[in-house]
Amino acid sequence: MSHETPRRRSTSRRKSVLIRRHSVLTRLTHWVNVLCLCVLLLSGLQIFNAYPRLHWGEYGADADPAVVEIGADEANGKPRGYLKVGGVSLATTGALGLSTVDGVRMRRAFPAWLTLPSYQDLAAGRRWHFFFAWVFVFNGLVYLVHGLWSGHLRRDLLPDRRQLGPRHIWREIVDHARLRFPSGEEARNYNTLQKLSYIVVIAGLLPLMVLTGLTMSPGMDAAFPQLLDIFGGRQSARTIHFISASLIVLFVVIHVAMVVLSGPWNNMRSMITGRYAIRPKELSHE
Amino acid sequence: MSNPLTRRRFLIGGALGAGALAAGGYAALGRGADVDAVLQSAEWVTMDAQRALLWRGSLAREFSEADISPTFRVNGTQAPDSAAYAALHRSGFADWKLKIGGLVDRSLELSLADLRALPSRTQITRHDCVEGWSAIGKWTGVPLGHVLQMAGLKPNARFAVFHCADELERTFDGSGRYYESIDLIDAFHPQTILAYAMNDAALTVGHGAPLRLRVERQLGYKHAKYVMQIDVVDGFENLWGGRGGFWEDRGYQWYAGI
Numbered sequence: 001m002s003h004e005t006p007r008r009r010s011t012s013r014r015k016s017v018l019i020r021r022h023s024v025l026t027r028l029t030h031w032v033n034v035l036c037l038c039v040l041l042l043s044g045l046q047i048f049n050a051y052p053r054l055h056w057g058e059y060g061a062d063a064d065p066a067v068v069e070i071g072a073d074e075a076n077g078k079p080r081g082y083l084k085v086g087g088v089s090l091a092t093t094g095a096l097g098l099s100t101v102d103g104v105r106m107r108r109a110f111p112a113w114l115t116l117p118s119y120q121d122l123a124a125g126r127r128w129h130f131f132f133a134w135v136f137v138f139n140g141l142v143y144l145v146h147g148l149w150s151g152h153l154r155r156d157l158l159p160d161r162r163q164l165g166p167r168h169i170w171r172e173i174v175d176h177a178r179l180r181f182p183s184g185e186e187a188r189n190y191n192t193l194q195k196l197s198y199i200v201v202i203a204g205l206l207p208l209m210v211l212t213g214l215t216m217s218p219g220m221d222a223a224f225p226q227l228l229d230i231f232g233g234r235q236s237a238r239t240i241h242f243i244s245a246s247l248i249v250l251f252v253v254i255h256v257a258m259v260v261l262s263g264p265w266n267n268m269r270s271m272i273t274g275r276y277a278i279r280p281k282e283l284s285h286e
Numbered sequence: 287m288s289n290p291l292t293r294r295r296f297l298i299g300g301a302l303g304a305g306a307l308a309a310g311g312y313a314a315l316g317r318g319a320d321v322d323a324v325l326q327s328a329e330w331v332t333m334d335a336q337r338a339l340l341w342r343g344s345l346a347r348e349f350s351e352a353d354i355s356p357t358f359r360v361n362g363t364q365a366p367d368s369a370a371y372a373a374l375h376r377s378g379f380a381d382w383k384l385k386i387g388g389l390v391d392r393s394l395e396l397s398l399a400d401l402r403a404l405p406s407r408t409q410i411t412r413h414d415c416v417e418g419w420s421a422i423g424k425w426t427g428v429p430l431g432h433v434l435q436m437a438g439l440k441p442n443a444r445f446a447v448f449h450c451a452d453e454l455e456r457t458f459d460g461s462g463r464y465y466e467s468i469d470l471i472d473a474f475h476p477q478t479i480l481a482y483a484m485n486d487a488a489l490t491v492g493h494g495a496p497l498r499l500r501v502e503r504q505l506g507y508k509h510a511k512y513v514m515q516i517d518v519v520d521g522f523e524n525l526w527g528g529r530g531g532f533w534e535d536r537g538y539q540w541y542a543g544i
């Protein structure tokens with residue numbers, strides 16, 4: 001704040017305390033999860049490229065209407081990449097549908113730098129995807145079992161009554177918008193928006209990825225036909241898999257932005273060593 | 287305030303974790319083939335897990351007439367490109383015979399009329415391509431298990447290999463010829479049929495005339511088209527690429543339940 005002198009700042013820094021924020025299991029599963037989500041996303045885009053259209057319902061192929069389509073065609077004699085969502089078509093030449101690989105224009109839905117492997121190889125994409133899908137599921141189960149058993153989920157992620165009050169939530173939204181992050185005692189725990197978004201990802205999007213992924217397996221559909229009823233068919237499940245992956249990407253973007261904005265070194269240290277520095281509340285706050 | 291012992295433990299744990307990641311990264315960069323072998327190991331985990339969850343008789347969902355796709359995409363070979371196949375096609379497959387041999391008590395040769403006279407099964411099922419699309423069609427054919435029982439299996443029989451008329455890749459040694467294999471669990475599954483009709487009409491050339499395999503709990507590339515011969519074997523290591531199928535020899539999973 002403006003009236004603070006450098007000396008004062010240094011005293012307040014001396015007073016900051018290190019707390020144990022993340023257990024070793026949370027940190028380990030977090031970073032394994034980072035690795036899994038990266039590989040699953042990039043290999044997933046490789047798999048998507050083999051058939052870059054999304055449908056709704058039980059079936060869907062070239063002749064059937066698509067909800068989302070990435071492709072390339074010609075406009076005024078020039079090749080053009082496009083993304084079609086519903087009835088809207090966007091020109092995406094250079095990024096989606098048509099991109100350049102080693103100086104050569106290529107028809108491919110997602111560009112080489114976003115797929116694993118970079119060249120078109122569905123078989124290899126599937127090998128990466130399914131191996132890391134297993135790692136992801138085991139890692140997630142370890143986290144959930146530990147989280148339930150140790151009380152981490154209930155203690156750290158479940159918002160309490162006070163945090164769920166509409167006035168409290170509104171206050172947090174305003175504070176976030178002003179990039180004013182909690183300090184002092186308040187910083188010891190996750191804030192409500194943080195808790196809610198982590199719960200949506202951990203209990204919503206990530207399990208949804210697994211279930212919609214399994215619904216695409218003809219073997220799993222024979223074992224559990226209910227999967228088809230839940231998601232309205234294999235092609236709907238494929239579409240939801242893609243939407244849910246997009247939402248996870250959106251979460252990661254915001255998550256990383258928040259890590260950077262609210263003290264990148266302190267946050268990174270807490271997810272690596274477990275120690276998190278709490279700075280005393282600044283005097284200028286009422 | 288921090289207990290030095292726990293802090294040391296954290297540091298050691300972190301160093302070990304970083305070391306493991308670095309070693310993994312080194313392996314990934316330096317030894318592509320080994321990494322591929324590790325990645326491929328997941329296929330057998332998937333197969334064991336699915337087989338544990340799948341009761342032997344669990345059926346793929348069957349749909350109603352109203353659910354049939356208006357257009358069923360023709361994929362892979364559109365028409366086998368050989369004089370022999372063209373001649374068979376011209377005569378309406380009157381001279382065609384399905385050969386069944388290998389580890390069986392009696393080798394068989396069955397014409398289309400012979401197959402049509404056997405007990406049949408009709409099922410409206412979803413065909414899932416490894417690429418991601420699906421189409422629903424109605425298939426009629428003879429349960430493969432019935433044909434295999436007619437031939438009688440030797441005790442060491444483990445797989446049924448399907449040799450096809452189409453060549454997806456032109457090669458001098460014939461390794462581009464389509465073939466597929468399934469184990470006896472899938473071969474005797476009630477929905478595994480040798481289909482000669484689709485959507486109430488004789489199978490078209492695009493969809494595998496005169497006969498194609500339907501193995502409903504696996505992906506499309508297992509459903510071999512233009513089946514000419516079925517060999518019962520105890521292993522496929524010595525066949526072409528040794529991995530049990532045209533696409534398997536090119537990196538795709540042998541177990542295509544996912």
